[in-house]
Amino acid sequence: MNAQVNELQVIDQNEIALAFNNDQGIQAIIDNIKAQVNEKFEGVVWDFSKKKDRDTVASLAYKVGRSKTAIDAEGKKLKEQYTVFTKKIDAERKLAREQLEAEQARIRKPLDEWEAAREAHIQAIKDRISAFDSGRVDAFSSSDLIKQVISEVEAIAIDESFEDFANEAAIKKDAALTSFKKSLEEALKREAEQAELERLRKEQLEREQRERDERIAKEAADKARLEAEAKALAEQRRVEREKQEAAEREARLIAEKKEAELRAQQAAVMERQRIEREQAAKEEAERKAEEARLSNVEHMRSINQAASKALIDLCVGLEEYQIKAVITAIARNQIPHVSIKY
Incomplete structure (x- = not known):
């Protein structure tokens, strides 16, 4: 601040009460407050990094707010006493609220902007410090991820850019690196154990696969041998069966031939006997016919x-x-x- 700022004049309650009874009375008070503010505020270069300037502006805005509250409260009091002027008083109260709130906001705006920027700046620093959060990784994270996080943290230099948080940042960085390195040791040990278990598991799987392959090969060989033996036995039985069938067929042909010859002989005998019987019958019939003829002729x-x-x-x-x-x-x-x- 380049100049001394005097205190804002406090408004007398009687003056407020009289102002409510006069046209433009409240506006005159508002204008007076604005004039005092402009006299004490305008043209002043503030250094909000200094607590004194921040407190001065905040106090000035607060007193403007008190003036607003005093006018509003007095107006509310008069409204209760003079119901005839209720609408006028409410309008004046609204006028005071709106204009003085706007004035209050106008006065606080540069301070609010500075505080918002400061808060954002501090948040940015805190965000950088959050990189030192020891919960980013643990012993169950991969060693590659832990190494990456350690590299990121070690690359962050604790300098004046951390401002008032430099000491906190340094402590958290050291604690985080200690925690991360411990987690890295445990992760490397765990991964080594897992690698050994994986190696043993693969060896077991390979051994089981070999045993399974050998068993399958043996079963296939046994199956092939049994199939070959069964095929040979079937072939032997087929040959024997064909020989037997051929012998039976030959025997059957011989028997059929003999039977045919016997039937032929029997047929020849029977035919001869039939012829002989027919001849005898014919001769007998001829004899009888002759006898009958002779008898009939006579x-x-x-x-x-x-x-x-x-x-x-x-x-x-x-x-x-x-x-x-x-x-x-x-x-x-x-x-x-x-x-x-x-």
């Missing part, structure tokens, strides 16, 4: 003779040869509707 002769004799007796004048011719024609069915009953 019978027919006697009937014909009887018929001839009867005709001779009946047909006087016919010669005997004529009567025999008639009888013969009748016997031979040469005369229609006339027959001899033998």
Whole structure:
């Protein structure tokens, strides 16, 4: 600050009460407050890095706020006493609130901006310090990640850019590096143990695979041997079966041939016997037929003779040869509707 800032004049309550009863009375008080602020504030170069300047501006803004509160409170009091002027008083109160709040904000704006920038700057420093958080990695993190974090932390120089937090940053950096290096030792040990376990596991898997391959190869060889033996046995049985079938077939052919020859012989005998029987039967039939014929001829002769004799007796004048011719024609069915009953 280049000049001394005097205290802001406190507004008298009676003056406020009178102002509420006069047109533009409150505005006059507001203008007076603004004038005092401008007189004490405008043109002053503030150094907010100094506590005195920060306190001065904050105090000035606070007193403007107190003036606002005093006017608002007095107006509220008068409103309760003079209900006739309620709307006017509320309007004046609103006027005071809006304008003095704006004035308060205008006064505080550079301080607020500086404080916001300062807060952002401090937060940026804290963000840098957060790189020293020992919880970023632990013993269960990979050693490569821990090494990377250690390199990042070691690369951060604790200098004046950390300002008031330099001591805190140095302590946290040392603590973080100590923690990270311990975690790295444990991670390397754990990874070495895991690598050894992995090596043993791979050896076991390879051993089991070899045993499995050997077992499969043996089973395949045994299977091939058994299949070959079964095939050879099947081939042997097939050959024996074919030999047996050939022998049985030959024996069957011989038997069938003998049976055919026997049947042929039997058929020949039976045929001969049949012929002999038929010949005998034929001769017997011929003999009987001859006997029957002879017997029938004699019978027919006697009937014909009887018929001839009867005709001779009946047909006087016919010669005997004529009567025999008639009888013969009748016997031979040469005369229609006339027959001899033998």
